[in-house]
Amino acid sequence: MRTVVLTVPQVSELPDIGAVLDRWQSDAGPLHLHTGDLGWYSLRGGAATAQALRVWRYQDRILAIGLLDGENLLRLSVDPDLTHDDALARQIETDINSSDRTASGTDTTVFEKGTAIVEARGAIRLCDSLKARGWGTDEPWTPMNRDLSLPVEQPDIRVEVAGPDDAEAWTAIHWSAFRGVPYTADDRQRFVDRWHTMMSGPFSSRARSLLGYDNSGLPVAVTTVWSAGPNRPGLLEPLAVHRDQQGHGYGKAMAIAAASRLQQLGSSSASVCTESANRSAVAAYSSAGYIPRPPVKDLRRGS
Known part of the structure; x- marks a missing residue:
């Protein structure tokens, strides 16, 4: 059984994470988390950017990348080959709804209890899973290209x-x-x-x-x-x-x-x-x- 691990990356990993996110961009897909979003967030510095990231991995493969853009907003991109993956969706949903998960002594909490917003365009199974848990919808945004x-x-x-x-x-x-x-x-x-x-x-x-x-x-x-x-x-x-x-x-x-x-x-x-x-x-x-x-x-x- 595949074990998906939630991690907070090191600063040294940011270029590799950016390269993965680059590969996930496609005109045929949704406008989801873009490397430019990480770039704009990096106004705060590399350490703060790494600390704001949540990366789901299976062994050496990155499956999903999330940016905590503020205290209660997670902007998420999932590997386009895995947008319908039930196991990955369940794991991310579990991690999002947990307020006390840690790994190797590093706090990997996504949200504290209370209000939370997830932007996960294209992550079909994850969105279905969150809706099933009672999540509602927020204000509409218009993607343009x-x-x-x-x-x-x-x-x-x-x-x-x-x-x-x-x-x-x-x-x-x-x-x-x-x-x-x-x-x-x-x-x-x-x-x-x-x-x-x-x-x-x-x-x-x-x-x-x-x-x-x-x-x-x-x-x-x-x-x-x-x-x-x-x-x-x-x-x-x-x-x-x-x-x-x-x-x-x-x-x-x-x-x-x-x-x-x-x-x-x-x-x-x-x-x-x-x-x-x-x-x-x-x-x-x-x-x-x-x-x-x-x-x-x-x-x-x-x-």
């Missing part, structure tokens, strides 16, 4: 690859878009340091951070794209327009620039997933040639 086998037009703004000297501009735009609160000197230094950590980390070879400028030369929008290798879907994570510059089409332009850059990296498609309730984001990506797929819902335990 653009086919890169076709030509990509040029964006109508200047877009450059951001280098180390652009970190402060890049992070200030991201902060403005997603935080909407004053950007203090301490915030600036911390976020700039984290950006440098990400762009020199274990997944940085897959990343290109982009900076978009308006006609006056003012930086107004940013994105980072992540390649999973040739002929596999690439990911946008994140994309942001400065709060004071929204409504001018810069989001559309950056989405086009992202697709162009991923095409240059050999990606088969450019993918992104946004909350379905964020209609402006869905509209911006649609205007940039990204095709919406049917909405998907994570699974939720508790209120």
